Amino acid sequence: MNNKAQLNIAIIMISSLIIIGGTLYFAYDKIMNIEEKVSLVEYERFIQDLDFNIKKFNYGRKSGSSEVIELKVPNGIQKICFVDRETPRDKFLSPELENEFEVRFDDNVFIEPFDVPSNKIESFELDEKNNPLCIEANNFITLKLEKTSNSTKIESLQVLFQSEKKCLPVFENGEDNIDLVFIGNDYENNDDLITDVNSYLEVFKNKEPFASNMEHFNAYIRVDNAGCETKGYIQCNNYELKKMASDCPNDYIIVLSKRSKTADALLPLRSSSVGNIVKANTADDELVVIHEFGHSFANLWDEYVDDVYLSQHITSVDELPNCDSVGCESWKDLENTNCYKGCSLSSFYRSTENSIMNNYRKSDGKEFGTVNEMIILENLERYK
Template identity: 30%
Template sequence: MLVHVYFHEKDIRSTEIWMSKGCHQVPLQTQKPDLMFQMMTADDTIIYEQTVSVPRYKMPPLPFQDELPVPATLLTDGDFVVTLPVFDKMDHLIIHSLETNVETIEMIRPGELKLRKTSGTAVTIIDNGDPAYNLDIVFLGDDYGPTEWGKFRDDVNACIDEFLRFSPYTDDFYLFNIYRIDNTVDLDCMVTCAGISGAICCNSASIYTAAVKVPYDEIIVIVNSSTYAGTSTVTIGGGGPESYAMVYGNMAAYATLVMIHEFGHSFGGLMDEYDYRIASGTPWGPNCDYAGCDSWKDLSGVGCYPVCSYGNLFKSNPRTCIMESLRREYCPVCAKQLTKLLDVYANMQPTPDLGYKSIGILLILLCSAFLLFYRKM
């Protein structure tokens, strides 16, 4: 796995970011590898520390009509991007692997960095408040010509409309901030790549460079193609800006549903529920389990049905979930996982500050109520 380390200035919306020279080879050995980034002063005092989970799976496109299913693939190589803030006192950055124990991978010094400009125009579509407390989603476009940004805008709006039709997103949409980047750079996306029909491959470094103009938790890339396709990267457990979803741009067909399916992977950490036609595998996501389905035994209205990605795994509902087919609903187990992740943002919402004026008004109302009650006595 090649790790690109980016540094942004104090304002994450800045048009400039810092990029390290070259890449840093990170060997991945476990299913859920974590990396720790520590910024140090000259005397090795830690001034900033961040741990990130590396995306572990690349999810295939949802089979369309009579197409043969393609299994998820383990990410052992490719690009992975980490974005970090800049501190004036930083003397060096150390990258650690936390797979088994703390192992130093590489040290980077400021002299190894060079300035790189981002491009594109950032547009805020839905603003529900401070990005620190909300789920921030950014849409990027690829292969839209100079005269097609109107189509990109319409494609993004169609995806947002689909979010509004889907539970549990509908009930929690007040937690969403949504942005669009009218990026003028090529994201190097290819439809039907790596010999897989319907798969999308993009340049990860280009995606993160374009997205850094806005604060984001999730990235969705729309490729301006009419060919049915969709792919996503997934971190175990779901969520996090390290993963992203990619979808084709034919919104009049099934693209919005494919987007919801891929977002279920990249945000929810959900597995595919259709049959890979592979005898056995491991349930690394919350919606597939071994026989008995102990993972959701306390959830009412569900069962234990074969197959879930692999022949030895089971799902909670037969053919009623968008993680299995193009249907406009998540199964209860998937919905529970997504709600759990959305609740993280719901629980972060700041308590409203009444302020002195509001407290004064409240006291006046209480006094008025007391006087009214006293006069009636």
């Protein structure tokens, strides 16, 4: 190849690199602009969600009740600061925040970095000792809402975890209700525990008959590690669990054993329920806690068949409120029921083909079914 041809090829290659480089820069610049717009959209959605949750709680709950909410925070937001303009505040907490407060004379929610727009949200108040309330934003913030006589008091659950309190309320509806105490096992941080507790409580809020009766429940987190062993099943010292739970109002103890789905695929961990203690593997389906609670709270039995194990614990079908003998006389006149063979033992019968008390991992096993709902409601009547 002659020198002229080589020179032409070199010029073409250099020109191509310049064009490609310019194209990549242009594309990167566009992507960055899109990212900024998406962040703004996410930020606006975050503020809307925050405002909606506070208003919904404020107008829908009675004085003295409380609840924990968790909100996703857009990327780029470092800190969220709430300021109660009606309560004395610490003016020296942050000079930058104080400057924003004075300039934006009507707003009460400020975002760090402070070039992000501030906002005004109605119907919240702060304790004087926590005013302003500034919360580090690590993808999520978790707020405790408490209904007062006229508005909603806001606290940071992250801050409460850092205090010396052993028992943290997740939501409260007053005394003489069903008290659930969650205790984490093998959690690396409290943020993950808060997220999981909220996720399982959302299941309760969306599954009947619990969904229509959540005003009869209180929920707490006992801040400690349950200290359970996980070798095939979750083995705990029940005496120590009850001792830990005694720092909270407690009727039922729910141990959440943190586990990755990968580890669980290699060595499955069985969840269980004995008496008022539920032990749940978090790598399982989201319905695992409500399934085990069905055992503990309403004495519901498994509607799948395990003759080898369960035959050691059952002497009569009369012991099983959600199972029956051939003919299913207990529920034959109820709508949306049938008589399917197999309910704990192969000789017993169940009312639905599948349910939460059977194989809740399948798409047709996501509800309790008529008979189980009636049994749960009978137990809930004690708290009405």
